[in-house]
Amino acid sequence: MSKPELLAPAGDMECLQTAIHFGADAVYIGGPLLQLRADNVGFTREGVAEAIKYAHEHGVKLYVTVNCFATNEEIDAAPDYARFLYEAGADAVIVSDLGLIAAIHEAAPELEIHVSTQANCMNFNSANVYYKMGARRVVVARELSLEDIAELRRRIPADMEIEAFVHGAMCMSYSGRCMISSFLTGRSGNRGGCAQPCRWSYHLMEQKRPGEFFPVVEDEKGAAILSSHDMCAVGFLDKLEEAGVVSYKIEGRMKTPFYVGTAVNAYRHAIDGDLPMEVIERELDSISHRPYSSAFYFGEMKHSHGNSGAYIQKCLFAGKVLKYEHGCVLIEQRNNFRPGDVLEIISPKAAGKSFTVTEIFDEDGNPREDARLIKQVLRLPCPIELSPGDLLRLRLEE
Secondary structure: OOOEEEEEEEHHHHHHHHHOOOOOOOOEEEEOOOOOOOOEEEEHHHHHHHHHHHHHHOEEEEEEEEOOOOOOOOOHHHHHHHHHHHHHOOOEEEEEHHHHHHHHHHHHOOOOEEHHHHHHOHHHHHHHHHHHHOEEEEOOOOOOOHHHHHHHOOOOOOOOOEEEEEEEEEOOOHHHHHOHHHHHHHOOOOHHOOOHHOOOOOOOEOOOOOOOEEEEOOOOOOOOOOOOEEEEOOHHHHHHHHHOOOOEEEEEOOOOOHHHHHHHHHHHHHHHOOOOHHHHHHOOOOOOOOOEEEOOOOOOOOOOOOOOOOOOOOOOOEEEEEEEOEEEEEEOOOEEEOOOOOEEEEEOOOOOOOOEEOOEOOOOOEEEEEEOOOEEEEEOOOOOOOOOOOOEEEEEEO
8 A cells, every 4th residue: 555544434324425435445334243333333234235336336445344252143153144245345354253253264265354453452473363363454452552563563474464543432441342331231332232331420439428429520520530532643643654554443333424524534634644734633623522632552541631521522513515506505404504604614625614604595495594404405505616425514612
């Protein structure tokens, strides 16, 4: 590769199309089996085949997550599923379970295997064992430093690739292997049902004073003591590349098209080096996130400093562009806005631009006082030519 791969998440077809529109080199999705996310972000077999076809038509690779830890019954189902994914044209499967890796490689030896971050690969010896089992890429544990990755790179085969997360949610447990949600709610994070109890606020109760609860706070807003910061590595992608990372992965298969599009767009420009870093950082600050950190890349991560567990939200997704013609943009509305509001443009070719809403018309040309109906098709005068798939946002703080 002349540049590292930009790998984007997609929980549905709209997110996949959005990721590709904004410049992803590859997209990862979940299928109907062992995909470690809630069922509503798992593609059916037909959906997987459609996603692969669409990605390949646009010159983009498609990876399928098969990254749960498998039960006996699921191991039995793996060979047939692996053969389906290979025949459908998947470029790789992302797998964590040793038994699954072996079963998939035996059933479909030509299907490329990437070792999931859930496998917590922390050292070169583990990577070499996975290589001997047939894996050709390892998604390193999120707890590794840049130095750790560089050392691992030096001691694995030249044709084994390293993929690393560069953006998104972090977890208090090693690379997401957490049981808190399962213990407290019966919803296992290792089976795609995490209730995110690490983001909840907790209180202390002294044994001899039952009923007296003392908040665990860090400042006047309080703190969720188990809640980790989000990762943002956009400012040091060059250091990741120097360490040997060939694929930059964005977390978020349960995120919206607005999140996916904005994040992919920002990292695309960062990789290409065609926008100032302050513009790119403002873009990433425009999506919902917890406080950003450099994760473990420069040493131990402080998980809860200034972190209440809540999202920081500075913008709303206003709409998706369907068409531009005759000085007007046709959009599918997503959140309320009205004449006088300034809509910012998220576009591969129009970063940092915006326009003021002067009038709003429905699809039939009738004037509207505001945009209230979710997914209603609307027409807005717009002085900037936009493309289908571009996004619009409304900034809350201005």
